[in-house]
Amino acid sequence: MPLTPPAEPVISGHNRETTEDPELKMNWASFYAVISGVNRHSTGIGRIWISVLFIFRILVLVVAAESVWGDEKSGFTCNTQQPGCNSVCYDHFFPISHIRLWALQLILVSTPALLVAMHVAHRRHVDKRLYKLSGRTNPKDLEQIKTQKMKITGALWWTYVISLLFRIVLEVIFMYLFYMIYPGYKMIRLVKCDSYPCPNTVDCFVSRPTEKTVFTVFMLTASGVCILLNIGEVVFLVGKACSKHLHTAGDSTMGAWIQQKLCSF
Amino acid sequence: MQHGCPDDVEYFHANNLTADTRMSWPVLYAQIVGANRHSTSLGKVWLSVLFIFRVMVLVVAAESVWGDEQSDFTCNTLQPGCENVCYDQFFPVSHIRLWCLQLVFVSTPALLVAMYVAYRNHSDKKRLLQGSGRAGFRSNKDPDEDLETLKRRRLPIAGALWWTYACSLVFRLLFEGGFMYALYVVYDGFQMPRLVQCDQWPCPNLVDCFISRPTEKTIFTVFMATASSICMVLNMAELAYLVAKAVTRSLGGQKERKTCRKSSRERMQNKTNQKLFVST
DSSP: OOOOOOOOOHHHHHHTTSOOOHHHHHHHHHHHHHHHGGGGGSOHHHHHHHHHIIIIIIIHIIIIIHHHSTTTTTTOEESOOOTTHHHHHHHHHOSSOHHHHHHHHHHHHHTHHHHHHHHHHHHHHHHHHHHHHTTOOOHHHHHHHHHSOOOOOTHHHHHHHHHHHHHHHHHHHHHHHHHHHSGGGOOOSEEEEOOTTSOSOEEEEOSSHHHHHHHHHHHHHHHHHHHHHHHHHHHHHHHHHHHHHHHHTTSSHHHHHHHHHHHHO | OOTTOHHHHHHHHHTTOOHHHHSSHHHHHHHHHHHHTTSOHHHHHHHHHIIIIIIIHIIIIIHHHSTTTTTTOEESOOOTTHHHHHHHHHOSSOHHHHHHHHHHHHHTHHHHHHHHHHHHHHHHHHHHHHHHHHHTTOOOSOHHHHHHHHHHOOOOSOTHHHHHHHHHHHHHHHHHHHHHHHHHHHTTSSOOOSEEEEOOTTSOSSEEEEOSSHHHHHHHHHHHHHHHHHHHHHHHHHHHHHHHHHHHHHHHHHHHHHHHHHHHHHHHHHHHHHHHHHHO
16 A cells, blocks of 8 residues: 655745744645545535635634634733743633634544535435446546536535535534623723632732734624525525526416416516 | 665655655655555545544644653652652553554554455466466466456455455454553553652652643543544444444355255256156
């Protein structure tokens, strides 16, 4: 079995100047390879969503945000020499870091797209079997099945819409979690802490609060844009399906009734 | 190529490969994906869950949470050596290393399947080449084309391959369960405490030691334990599916054999009837 390293990703070339761990970028890049494979079967809005996700969220996270939060613990200073007070106060005010929350959000939000990829793979498998049963074993036909673009109709339409709804729900859940853990989305400069072993109440100072606020607002805006794109895509798909249904149901009583009503206005 | 020799570094730099691409998660991924061609759909879902929710989360998020685990482990004492000793007592093996080992052990049974498939392909190739040699130039098909279809074909999961596959699933389940149990036993549950009290020599009396980022560590431990349980459920479902498939196949085969025997008996009866008819 040959050991083949993965193809050089687009993002990693940009990041080589930083002191980032190359294996880290390799994993976001291999994630990109997996998700962008779904791109072929998405609508136009879906492709815009994938670009916004990778350029304005993942790339910004890896290239900029991680270095802003890099010294979040070492730069968190409390006005005391009591050992352990720093650790305890940091843990009390930052149960989970923004960076980890964003990384989890991006991973969870991208994975419903894999539902669509699995459905497409299943459909292709079924088509191949039908071709073989009907006697068409020409390798060109089988290759064509692999490369043809699937139309978003029938069961695939439902899978696609369900994946979009999951995406929207997960994005909203994470935005709500952010609001719960860090009220107001703003990073404060000073926190007051009195957990054991800190003697009395102690002032603790957060490192780079303004820069963190700027990036938090940026990532939330990008998240909001992604939610809007997903809602737009759902509306587009539902509208397309409705109009197709109306066209094909021209002879049925329901379609005729609707057409009659529309004509009467 | 021998791993670990100093010449390897120059070889790899000369070939524009960094030391990280040599033996890292993407290399393991490439190996496992190759073996994945012969797995069921549940197996493919399992592989995605493994690499996206476990390996990716480990590399992208968890490793930075545990990055400062020893440097930020602080004890309420100035006694040199106390922090080292207490850290070593409470963290015999770090979570990150346990998870890395777990992921490596859990991924490797898939290579059993890959080895078996390679062995099958090798023996079929030998048979094909011997067959084409004996037939000489009488066959119309190009032997290279046959070899290519041999390489690309997908073997059905039956016979010895079924047993290999089922064994690999059982090993996967054992490794997952074993590592989860080990983590639970070593750290007394999945929760990371904020404060531990230590009285190992050279610490004077009982000393408070504070762990860095305990809440974040607890969140990630629970996340990884959940992902591990999901993988175990997928493996059990896959095993149940394989067993059910094998049972239905054997039942179907028995029915066929019964109808075959019945029809051959009928044919014998018809023949004797015909003979009798003809003779009368």
